[in-house]
Amino acid sequence: MxxxxxATIALLLGALAVSWQGMTNGVKNTPADELARLENxxxxxxxxxDKLALEKQMQQLQGQxxxxxxxxxxxxxxxxxxxxxxxxxxxxEKEKAERDKLVDDQEELLADQKKLESTDVELRRxxxxxxxxxxxxxxxxxxxxxTGGFVTFSIEMPEQxxxxxxxxxxxxxxxxGQLKVSDVTPxxxxxxxMASFGTVKPQLGDELIxxxxx
Numbered sequence: 001m002x003x004x005x006x007a008t009i010a011l012l013l014g015a016l017a018v019s020w021q022g023m024t025n026g027v028k029n030t031p032a033d034e035l036a037r038l039e040n041x042x043x044x045x046x047x048x049x050d051k052l053a054l055e056k057q058m059q060q061l062q063g064q065x066x067x068x069x070x071x072x073x074x075x076x077x078x079x080x081x082x083x084x085x086x087x088x089x090x091x092x093e094k095e096k097a098e099r100d101k102l103v104d105d106q107e108e109l110l111a112d113q114k115k116l117e118s119t120d121v122e123l124r125r126x127x128x129x130x131x132x133x134x135x136x137x138x139x140x141x142x143x144x145x146x147t148g149g150f151v152t153f154s155i156e157m158p159e160q161x162x163x164x165x166x167x168x169x170x171x172x173x174x175x176x177g178q179l180k181v182s183d184v185t186p187x188x189x190x191x192x193x194m195a196s197f198g199t200v201k202p203q204l205g206d207e208l209i210x211x212x213x214x
Contacts, residue, residue: 126173128212135160135167135209139188141202147192151179151202154188160210161189170207176200178211 136153143149155161161184169176179191 125212129170129175129209130173132168132170132209132212133157133160134207136189137208138169138202138204138206140204143201148196149193150182151191151193152188153191153208155184166194166211167191167208168211169202170209175211176202176206179208 135157136155139152139154141149141151153167161167161181163181163184165181167179167181169179177197178194180194181189181191183190
């Protein structure tokens, strides 16, 4: 809009200038007040033209000033993103260092345990018993003087239990005795002691495992 107005003013200014020159050079009897009116119009149009030129210049300067601000904002955003990425990388490195230390500690502990177990057979035996998979649990122990008694048990891992399977009774980190499976049913299994239990008998909840290879 201002561009069109500037062009219009330029055309009017040109027309008035031509009229002014015509009056001053070609018409000697032009009234003085008419010449003064044209001169004032020319001055007003030139002033308006100068004003528009100044406004245009100011707009250009403002546009130039806005560009660095926009660039500065983008730069600050990039800096913030880079800093965020840097912090995330530091966190990842910290977590990795902690994991590595944990692994080193576990490896060191395992090495110490193996070293200790190499001289302490009972400690190694206790560890193997505690780590053995749970196969079943004692449901009931029935003593029978004629047959030596038997144990009924629930089965946790059916794929490991069949007639003839040898199971050990685990209590904490020790072995109470061993059983031989004599029957397997949908409800559980039956097993017979392979030796006398003595004074310590199987109880409800005692765990059954496969005998560890000591």
